Amino acid sequence: MARTLRVVLCALSLCANAEGFLSTSSSFAGKPSAVGPAAAAAAGSRAQIAAGNKRRQRVTAADAASVVARGASSSATVSAGGLCMSEGSAKTIVVLGGDGFCGWPTCLHLSDAGHDVIMVDNLSRRRIDLELGCESLTPIQSPQTRVKTWKEVTGREIKYVNIDVAKEYELLLKLFKEHKPDTVIHFAEQRAAPYSQKGSREKRYTVDNNTGGTHNMLVAIVESGLDIHVCHLGTMGVYGYGNSGGEIPEGYIDVTLPGNRQQKILHPAYPGSVYHTTKCLDALLFQFYAKNDGLRLTDLHQGIVWGTNTPQTVRDERLVNRFDYDSDYGTVLNRFLMQAALDIPMTVYGTGGQTRGFIHVTDTAKCLEAAVVNPPAANGPVEIFNQVAETHRVRDLAQMIADKTGTKIDFISNPRNEAAENELEVKNDKFGNLGVDFKSLDGTLLEEVRDIAQKYRGRADLELVYPTSYWNKNRVKAATDGEVNGAPEPTRLFVDVKTGAQ
Amino acid sequence: MARTLRVVLCALSLCANAEGFLSTSSSFAGKPSAVGPAAAAAAGSRAQIAAGNKRRQRVTAADAASVVARGASSSATVSAGGLCMSEGSAKTIVVLGGDGFCGWPTCLHLSDAGHDVIMVDNLSRRRIDLELGCESLTPIQSPQTRVKTWKEVTGREIKYVNIDVAKEYELLLKLFKEHKPDTVIHFAEQRAAPYSQKGSREKRYTVDNNTGGTHNMLVAIVESGLDIHVCHLGTMGVYGYGNSGGEIPEGYIDVTLPGNRQQKILHPAYPGSVYHTTKCLDALLFQFYAKNDGLRLTDLHQGIVWGTNTPQTVRDERLVNRFDYDSDYGTVLNRFLMQAALDIPMTVYGTGGQTRGFIHVTDTAKCLEAAVVNPPAANGPVEIFNQVAETHRVRDLAQMIADKTGTKIDFISNPRNEAAENELEVKNDKFGNLGVDFKSLDGTLLEEVRDIAQKYRGRADLELVYPTSYWNKNRVKAATDGEVNGAPEPTRLFVDVKTGAQ
Incomplete structure (x- = not known):
């Protein structure tokens, strides 16, 4: 059962490609590269995660030993720079949900790195686009064309299989038995919080699809009898934003129970939408x-993803990644950049005081x-x-872009039931210790996204950026009343017993 | 929207009926009423919950005030003895899963107490009996006959509706909208841990049915716009048995986070089967x-239920409650009593060192x-x-029955992946404060169950009491190897940091 693998983190394809990808030349319209007060404020917010970054050591013997110790059946070694593989270390990887915004770049990244990738998708994300009357701003190709193009460009094969993970258990089990993957990456979940709150059908679909799919995968692995490692894309939202009142550790938390008993527990869950709950x-x-x-x-608790393309997707236009700008699926920074590119006001919800974690889509693939x-x-x-690479307040991001571009900001009623303002301090040492070097949000990267938005602006339906999903009946009423900043604090389970603060 | 209700806890129907029901006359065969050393040991184990019982005050002004304070739209008052209602306090109650072992006695109890009961069930429990080749030891009638008989006996009507809560969302929503219930009681979940571990199909069914059904109910309530109170039957198993190292509080736990931050959190979940996980x-x-x-x-975190009939089910044989004795659905004490009645060895898993909470089925209905x-x-x-009324070690229960009856004990390989021995100390003040007086396990009650088992012994298939569901491949191997006491401690998330004890 034990597999002998040797994986080396080095300075090859990943980082080189990443640099190549980042060589965009255009600059922002408006005030190019100006760093205004809001950008400074954003930098301040970003500093919350800096302590973690400082602790990150790229090449130490201790880290290498730590990495080796983690994998009982692998012998990974760490060196400087990035990830590449020595002979015989290629893995067979099934990517569930491999056609999606994070799934597709991850499939390409892993294939590029020499792994054998089997991409599974039932194209539900594309069907939801049809349902919502939306479309990726970028003209994405069918999965068949995508994998065919990848083979033309690189000579490498990605196998595409259409399975509904939540419904077609027997097909999933058969796939595992046939391909005997070392790893299953699980992206096959409905991933939009607003969509999950849209109505009864969407709430139910999100739970049935996400929970049913995850459980089917686990059961199929047990039934297969194979030693398959699961990598699952979770979310920072499981922690509940900022309510633990201190730095959020990586998954587990040390607590003292009554009687002074010291214990380590799974971090308490306090999700803010049906999606996050799943x-x-x-x-x-x-x-x-x-x-x-x-x-x-x-389990990878990811921040909000921004960016579009990666070093792999830019190699041929038919490989382009999807870009969602609608209020259901468009992640906040991408929406702002698209609005800036089209010179329409950026829509900030409530006070914009929500602090969130962010990560570029290229880094998602590297982390995976x-x-x-x-x-x-x-x-x-x-x-x-x-x-997660860094944290920012939403209004600071908007102001940073406004300072660069002159784009206006519209503070609109918050459709979400959430704290109007929150702090967020996140520990992210572990990926640093494995050699992942996160890209920070900076002008160059932002320009790349803005360029994409400008290039395809003719494909946009601007009405779609305004929210249509409300978290509950109070949020509908607030929107009707034109309320902007008065989002009530939702009932808190996490109460600071000493101060009473929520 | 506000409803004015006045509910009085008093000494009427409930307790009077309960006493009537308990007037069984036969005594145990073997050593009638002897209290051996094992019974004393069981009493010692039971003492773990006694502190909570002592704290229970039946009639205090503070309690009454507390009860009033809880219900924002009701004005309940507490007096001694039991539960009954003053005029105008009848509720309309939908009981999901009303045909089951706990569901049916609860429907009758609530109807008897004057509430309007709508019983919903898709008869899945009966279908699983067909699938497993099992049958209730007691000859239960169809739901149609049950409700017809109840009307004949009492003049009171229980409406029966067949809806699959996990699949027929629109019918459920329609039901809520039509009947505008004050309360929905949710029993509509597959409730056997062994069945949930039987194989892929059963694992998947348990998650799809239980999680999908619960979520459908919640979504339907939100969509209905009605102010419906949900009472859900959960399980003590959500806490993970005994691993928190102290008294288990009622649902929430006070913890100290790093930085000496005091917080109250949902008790960490540490379930031991797919069923418990749901x-x-x-x-x-x-x-x-x-x-x-x-x-x-x-949410009611219930212990293991024992007993069969209640003051309502004994009024006509056609109202008899189900009695499961098979290894999948038979709860442990009922299985032992049935084995004693049939003079076959009681099957204790592993060392029998598992300490569990217990409650009589009559008390389940009272708590609801x-x-x-x-x-x-x-x-x-x-x-x-x-x-939960009391706690006992499984081997102590077996020994207590052995002392009374001379029945032998077979210690067999534990099919479950669980700690071989655990302590369990449970807080159960809240129901005491509401006037619920738990029945303790004693000779009289045990005899009642034993009488049922003897009466219907001709209907039993004795092969069905031996376990056929194993928690994982190691447990299958242990059973094959004839291992009895060596159940390994499963990996513990709860580790006492100071002592290293798991």
């Missing part, structure tokens, strides 16, 4: 299957590979990483 | 819908009514009760 349900399923069946599981090549030991607890 | 998933869904939509939710008439305030956190 990721918490996943976490409990993972905990059980790790304990009961000894499955190797890695780092997780894939460093599986936790069997029979150990679920490995949890915070997959 | 109850933890429910808890997270409840937390979200209470926070986001202000739903009133009560207490919860129903005392809804939590809207927009508050989920109300959580520990619905």
Whole structure:
């Protein structure tokens, strides 16, 4: 059962490609590269995560030993720069949800790095576009064309299989038995919080699809009898934003119970939407299957993803990644950049005081590979990483772009039921210790996204950027009343007993 | 929207009926009423919960005030003895899963107490009997005959509706809209841990049915716009047995986070089977819908239920409650009593060192009514009760019955992946404060169950009491190897940091 693998983190394809990808030449319209007060404020907010970044050491013997110790059946070694593989270290990887915004760049990244990739998708994301009357701003190709193009460009094969993970259990099991993957990456979940709150149908679909799909995958792995490592894309939202009142650790938290008993527990879940809730349900399923069946599981609590293309997707226009700008699926920074590119006001919800974690889509793929090549030991607890590069307040991001471009900001009623303002301090050492070097949000990267938005502006339906999903009936009323800043603090389970602060 | 209700806890029907029901006359064969050393040991184990019982005050002004304070839209008053209603306090109650072992006695109890009951069931429990080749030891009637008989006996009407809660969302919503219930009691979940571990199909069914059904119910309530209070039957198993190292509080726990921050959190979940896991998933869904939509939710973490009949089911043989004795659905004490009645060895798993909470089925119904008439305030956190009367080690229960009856004990390989021995100390003050007086396991009650088992012994298939569901491949191997006491400690997330004890 034990597999002998040797994985080296080095300075090859990943980083080189990343640099190549970043060589955009255009600058922002308006005030190019100006760093205004809002940008400084954003930098301040970003500093919350800096302590973690400082602790990150790229090449130390201790880190290398730590990485080796984690994988019971692999012998990974760490060196400077990035990820590449020595002979014989290629893995067979099934990517569930491989056609999506994070899935597709991850498939390409892993294939580019020499792994054998089987991409599974039922194209539900494309069907939801039809349902919402939306379309990716970038003209994405069919999965068949995508993998055909990738083969033309690189000579490497990605196999595409259409399976509904939540419904077609027998097909999923058959796939595992036939391909005997080392790893299953699980992106096959409905991933938009606003969509998950849209109405009864969408709430139910999100739970049935996400929880049912996750559980089917776990059951199929147990039934297959194979030693398959699962890497799951979770979200920072499982923690509940900022309500623990201190730095958010990576998955587990040390607590003192009554009687002065010291214990380590899974970080309490406090999700803010049906979508986020499904990721918490996943976490409990993972905990059980790790304990009961000894499955190797890695859960990646990711921040909000921005960016579009990666070093792989830019190699041919037919490989372009999707770009969502609508209020359901468009992540906040991408929406702002698209609005800036089209010179329409940026829509900030409520006060914009929400502090969130952010990560570029290229880094998502890098993190996934780092997780894939460093599986936790069997029979150990679920490995949890915070997959986030930096933190910012939403209004600071908007102001930063406004300072560069002159784009106006519209503070509109917050459709979400959430704290109007929150702090967020996140530990993200683990990926740093594995050699992942996060790209920070800066002018060059922002320009790249803005260029994409400008290039395809003719394809945009500007009405779609305004929210149509409301978290509850009070939020509908607030929108009707034109309320902007008065989002009530939702009832808090996390109460500071000493101060009474929520 | 506000309903004016006046509910009085008094000494009427409930307790009088309960006493009538308990007037069994036969005594145990073997050593009648002898209290051996094992019974004393059991009493010692039971003492773990005694502190809570002592704290229980039946009639205090403070309690009454507390009860009134809980229900924002009701004005409940507490007096001694039991539960009954003053004029105008009848509730309309939908009981999901009303045909089951706990569901049916609860329907009758609530109807008997004057509430209007709509019983919903898709008869899945009966279908699973067909699938497993099992049958209730007691000859249960169809739901149609059950409700017809109840009307003949009492003049009271229970409406029966066949809906699959996990699949027929629109019918469920229609039901809510038509009947505008004050309360929905949710029993509609696959409830056997061994069945949930039987194989891929059963694992998947348990998650799809339980999580999908719970979520459908919540979504339908939100969509209906009605102020419906949910009472859900959960399980003590959500806490993970005994691993928190101290008394288990009712749902929430006070912890100290790093930086000496005092907080109250939902008790960490650490379930031991797919079935138990679904109850933890429910808890997270409840937390979200209470926070986001202000739903009133009560979650009852119940111990292992024993007993068969209640003061209502004994009124006509056609009302008899189901009695499961098979290894999948038979709860442990009922299985032992049935084995004693048939003079076959009692099957104790592993060392029998598992300490569990127990409750008689009559008390389940009483607790449900207490919860129903005392809804939590809207927009508050989920109300959580520990619905358990006493705690015992499994081997002590077996020994107690052996001492009375001369029945032998077979210690067999534990099919479950669990700690071989655990302590369990449970807080159960809340129901005491609401006037619920738990029946303790004693000779009289045990005899009643034994009489049922003897009466219907001709219907039993004795092969069915031996386990056929194993938690994982290691447990299958242990059974094959004939291992009895060596059940390994499963990997623990709860580690005492100071002592290293798991």
